[in-house]
Amino acid sequence: MRRVQCYSILLSKFANSNIYRTMKMAKFKIWMVALTLLMGVSLTSCFNSDNDPTVTGFAYGKCTDFYPPTFQLFNGQKLVVSGSSTTTFNMGEIYGFYYQFDSELQSPDAASITVTLYNGIEPVSINAKGNEGPVSASESTKANSAFYAFSGNVSFSSGTVNIDPIVVFDNEYIIVTPVYWVKQESSDEKQKEELAKHAFVLTYDLESVKQGDTEFVLTLNHVITETSEDPVVRNVYTSTSKAYRLTSALNMFGLKAGQKPTKIKVIGQVNTSKNSLEGATEQVWEYTVK
Secondary structure: OOEEEOOOOOOOOOOOOOOOOOOOHHHOOOOOHHHHHOOOOOOOEEEOOOOOOEEEEEEEEEEEEEOOEEEEOOOOOEEEEEOOOOOOOOOOOEEEEEEEEEOOOOOOOOOEEEEEEHHHOOOEEOEOOHHHOOEEOOHHHOOOEOEEEOOOEEEEOOEEEEOOOEEEOOOOEEEEOOEEEEOOOOOHHHHHHHHHOEEEEEEEOHHHOOOOOOEEEEEEEEEEOOOOOOOOOOOEEEEOOEEEEOHHHHHHHHHHHOOOOOEEEEEEEEOOOOOOOOOOEEEEEEEEOO
């Protein structure tokens, strides 16, 4: 019997532009080792058995030190990683990783815990690329494809998963899990090429912000860069997780509105039938700033 102990970690979504689960999961491959860390399981830490004190867990954490690699969780607890082979971590970025430690030697409730990496799988940054924002809206950042979803409940082969965005670290970051349409390729290399065509750009329109406004509207845009003029059929869906740093955008909103926002709204075009803006509807997610 597995004995489960929930603590510290708040998310069950981890991907880095990699295939996970699709409508045709039986034939859809998993492309990288890090894919074992993807969304779809309840996020917990657990003892391997009643007699085994080893705790295995998954974490999203902000890198606060690189020697030794140290990650701050959303509740303030820190995980210090021992034995990592990665030589460079980017301070302040959000990483996802599985970890283990012996609960007989360290309390799960300790302010800082020294952990090892599960199966030696290194932490992976989920920070959005520089061109993915948040940036001011323009023609080049405008969506040319719909999402399957970016909030609410989504059905995968293992069950239904909630993918609502979250705002963390005193409103410094918003983490979004877009579910989007892709083409199923026949090889690892071609699949990576397909995934590289997809960008998830978070934009804002400061021109529409007026003095006294309290609602900051962000648009999540699915932008596909095609490398061929041939028609592309994208009829399976997958997911990724992106962490967007909000600090600069919130400061600009404050300068224009004269105050900080009390609400953040994320909007985007979704289509659960096909990879097209035709027939898409607007999905909205709202957050009350704390």
